[in-house]
Amino acid sequence: MTDKPPPPTPYSERPEWSDVTPLAQYEKANPLAPILYTEEYKDATGYLRAVVQSGEKSERVLQLTEHVIRLNPAHYSAWQYRYETVVALDWPLDVEMTLMDELADKFLKTYQVWHHRRLLIMCIGLSAAGRELGYIKQILAQDEKNYHTWSHRQWLLAFFNDEGLWAGELDFIDTMVNRDLRNNSAWHHRFFVVFQSGVREGEEDRERIVRRELVYVKQHISLAPNNASAWNYLRGLLDFNKLPLATITPFVKLYTAPLPAAAKDIVDVDNPPPGQGAELPCVAAVEFLADIREEERNVDEAETLWRSLADELDTIRKKYWEYRIAQARSV
Amino acid sequence: MTSFPKFSRIGHAGHVNRCLTGLPASQVEAESTRMAVGFYCLGTLDLLGALDSKTTDTDRKNFREWIWEQQTHGPNGSGFRPSPFATPDSLSEQPYGAYNGPHLVMTYTALLTLAILRDDFLRLDRKGLIKFMRSCQKEDGSFSIVPGFGESDLRTIYCAFSICHMLEDWSGIDVPRALNYIETCRSYEGGYGQNSFCEASGGPTYIALASIHLARPSSPLTAGQRSRSIHWLIHNQHSSGGFRGRTGKEADACYSFWCGASLKILDAEDLVDSNAQFIASCQFKYGGIAKTPGHDPDPYHTYLSIAALSLYPPHVPDDESTAVLQSWKFGGLDPLLNATTETVAWIRAHVPSSTTGQEPQ
Ligand SMILES: [Zn+2]
Numbered sequence: 101m102t103d104k105p106p107p108p109t110p111y112s113e114r115p116e117w118s119d120v121t122p123l124a125q126y127e128k129a130n131p132l133a134p135i136l137y138t139e140e141y142k143d144a145t146g147y148l149r150a151v152v153q154s155g156e157k158s159e160r161v162l163q164l165t166e167h168v169i170r171l172n173p174a175h176y177s178a179w180q181y182r183y184e185t186v187v188a189l190d191w192p193l194d195v196e197m198t199l200m201d202e203l204a205d206k207f208l209k210t211y212q213v214w215h216h217r218r219l220l221i222m223c224i225g226l227s228a229a230g231r232e233l234g235y236i237k238q239i240l241a242q243d244e245k246n247y248h249t250w251s252h253r254q255w256l257l258a259f260f261n262d263e264g265l266w267a268g269e270l271d272f273i274d275t276m277v278n279r280d281l282r283n284n285s286a287w288h289h290r291f292f293v294v295f296q297s298g299v300r301e302g303e304e305d306r307e308r309i310v311r312r313e314l315v316y317v318k319q320h321i322s323l324a325p326n327n328a329s330a331w332n333y334l335r336g337l338l339d340f341n342k343l344p345l346a347t348i349t350p351f352v353k354l355y356t357a358p359l360p361a362a363a364k365d366i367v368d369v370d371n372p373p374p375g376q377g378a379e380l381p382c383v384a385a386v387e388f389l390a391d392i393r394e395e396e397r398n399v400d401e402a403e404t405l406w407r408s409l410a411d412e413l414d415t416i417r418k419k420y421w422e423y424r425i426a427q428a429r430s431v
Numbered sequence: 432m433t434s435f436p437k438f439s440r441i442g443h444a445g446h447v448n449r450c451l452t453g454l455p456a457s458q459v460e461a462e463s464t465r466m467a468v469g470f471y472c473l474g475t476l477d478l479l480g481a482l483d484s485k486t487t488d489t490d491r492k493n494f495r496e497w498i499w500e501q502q503t504h505g506p507n508g509s510g511f512r513p514s515p516f517a518t519p520d521s522l523s524e525q526p527y528g529a530y531n532g533p534h535l536v537m538t539y540t541a542l543l544t545l546a547i548l549r550d551d552f553l554r555l556d557r558k559g560l561i562k563f564m565r566s567c568q569k570e571d572g573s574f575s576i577v578p579g580f581g582e583s584d585l586r587t588i589y590c591a592f593s594i595c596h597m598l599e600d601w602s603g604i605d606v607p608r609a610l611n612y613i614e615t616c617r618s619y620e621g622g623y624g625q626n627s628f629c630e631a632s633g634g635p636t637y638i639a640l641a642s643i644h645l646a647r648p649s650s651p652l653t654a655g656q657r658s659r660s661i662h663w664l665i666h667n668q669h670s671s672g673g674f675r676g677r678t679g680k681e682a683d684a685c686y687s688f689w690c691g692a693s694l695k696i697l698d699a700e701d702l703v704d705s706n707a708q709f710i711a712s713c714q715f716k717y718g719g720i721a722k723t724p725g726h727d728p729d730p731y732h733t734y735l736s737i738a739a740l741s742l743y744p745p746h747v748p749d750d751e752s753t754a755v756l757q758s759w760k761f762g763g764l765d766p767l768l769n770a771t772t773e774t775v776a777w778i779r780a781h782v783p784s785s786t787t788g789q790e791p792q
Contacts, residue, residue: 123519128500130493131514132469135454135462149519152530174460177517177530180580210460215582245680247625247632254628284678288630291619296628328666328678336619339659416672420665420702 122146173207322372355385442718447472465514470540471730507566509559511541539590561603572608599783621663633676633689673709687739707745
């Protein structure tokens with residue numbers, strides 16, 4: 101893997117390209133931030149400009165655009181021309197997808213690879229979507245928080261909005277959350293699937309869904325109390341369903357102070373206690389309790405909690421906690 | 432006792448100046464966004480107040496000429512290319528074709544850069560620009576980077592809104608539809624994602640908040656939305672002083688701007704703790720600022736870090752040396768347009784349609 105393969109034969113020396121005259125890039129004498137191109141790149145893009153100019157759409161153009169894309173995956177014009185060539189040639193889309201599997205993996209952080217996939221999937225239709233979910237899962241196994249990959253999944257699900265596609269999402273999220281309890285992308289995806297994307301068959305009983313989600317998020321907080329993603333999910337869940345924060349006061353209080361050892365043996369599904377060795381008090385719980393007290397107009401207690409955040413537990417946000425005190429006092 | 436570090440102004444100016452002169456082959460991916468690289472480099476010099484000392488009149492004239500060379504006209508209106516990368520030498524004077532037209536994000540950065548270079552904007556095709564933005568807007572209210580092709584996300588909405596704001600002419604685009612799109616990007620966490628239903632992230636959140644405030648300054652957010660956004664943003668500040676872009680991620684220098692400017696837009700700048708120590712730790716010893724300590728610097732993180740420092744200049748202890756104190760002095764920054772106060776004043780005086788009698792027909 102350390103040795104780079106030698107550059108391919110320049111297009112200018114390939115007999116099969118002898119009918120094309122490359123077109124040099126226009127560049128003024130005093131360019132801004134010029135790029136010192138490699139000879140290989142200059143050669144390939146010279147031919148790309150030429151075929152774009154002549155309007156040629158052929159198999160060799162697919163090879164050429166692939167070459168340019170491998171050298172510069174952000175070359176959006178090469179991608180655009182490639183896509184239009186694929187369409188014009190009626191090129192087998194499964195072949196193109198196989199190539200894209202390799203390129204997306206390689207250039208994970210480039211917009212264009214995902215955009216091209218999206219265009220292909222829209223051409224193929226629903227039959228491509230199941231395979232795509234599998235592919236995304238595989239990519240996320242290597243880079244669990246990759247933004248483009250998660251966005252692509254959200255787009256895919258929303259675009260097809262197909263019961264069959266949605267069906268496996270909660271299991272998939274479970275896998276991701278179990279691998280890393282603090283993967284905010286996975287928590288976000290759960291919120292999208294459960295609340296933000298409409299009500300699906302079997303999920304019409306929203307009270308049941310809310311109960312299920314409360315149990316889920318509380319269990320995960322009990323496993324790792326200092327997990328901002330889970331606490332944010334909990335806040336989002338209450339807010340979205342217009343439930344008061346005080347819905348979960350008994351649960352939150354378990355996390356605001358070290359627990360007597362005996363209390364840990366009581367099994368209560370609605371109020372799972374923090375596990376052994378949990379770092380308490382949990383900052384997010386103290387904050388949550390302060391918000392509950394503010395909601396209940398118990399400003400004195402809220403202030404005491406905010407004070408402890410400002411002075412000891414979360415000093416980087418001292419100014420914020422003091423602002424919260426002032427706000428609550430001014431009402 | 433550790434003393435306050437010095438901010439290496441000269442080193443950072445040197446870093447961006449080197450990039451303006453040329454980028455190595457390994458950075459070939461920058462060629463489809465070269466206009467933005469130019470903006471980050473010249474913007475850095477502008478923020479440091481070093482444009483006049485680090486570049487000559489001739490340099491600045493050449494930069495302006497190069498940017499105007501990228502203005503191109505055609506069936507979808509006028510705008511700026513990222514660079515000549517898709518344009519053959521023989522066709523440079525002709526109307527653009529289907530694959531070498533203007534790019535919406537690059538058009539926004541071109542206008543800002545021309546203002547940084549104090550261009551008179553007499554050559555700006557304003558009518559063409561309005562037509563171009565219209566041709567990029569899609570059904571769902573978002574904009575594609577080039578008409579009819581390419582990805583669309585919140586960045587392009589912000590660029591279109593900024594251009595309308597600079598021109599003081601919003602007639603070319605459907606603002607309510609674009610605002611609806613932004614709403615679909617709002618997340619339960621209080622931030623915004625890059626596209627509909629995506630995870631809240633610092634960059635898109637800045638983009639969304641700035642866009643909403645540009646388009647609807649009198650009623651940008653509900654009180655509840657505002658406090659949830661502040662909550663999420665302020666919780667992104669890490670104990671190191673740096674900001675992270677998403678819940679649970681590590682701090683990265685660029686988010687000092689994206690999150691810090693968002694809080695400024697929300698009128699909550701008093702709640703932010705200093706992030707100068709974190710940015711100081713991201714300085715590369717030979718100049719430039721990296722995303723995290725120990726990484727390679729780049730113009731993007733250099734510019735955004737200094738923009739963040741301009742919004743949140745640190746309180747350097749008085750007993751530090753004059754050299755240290757002076758190194759942390761910055762001018763004002765407009766958080767909505769992301770340019771210095773002076774550059775924004777230049778834009779107001781020269782970009783709006785009403786400021787020139789030389790409108791191309
Ligand atoms: Zn960054």
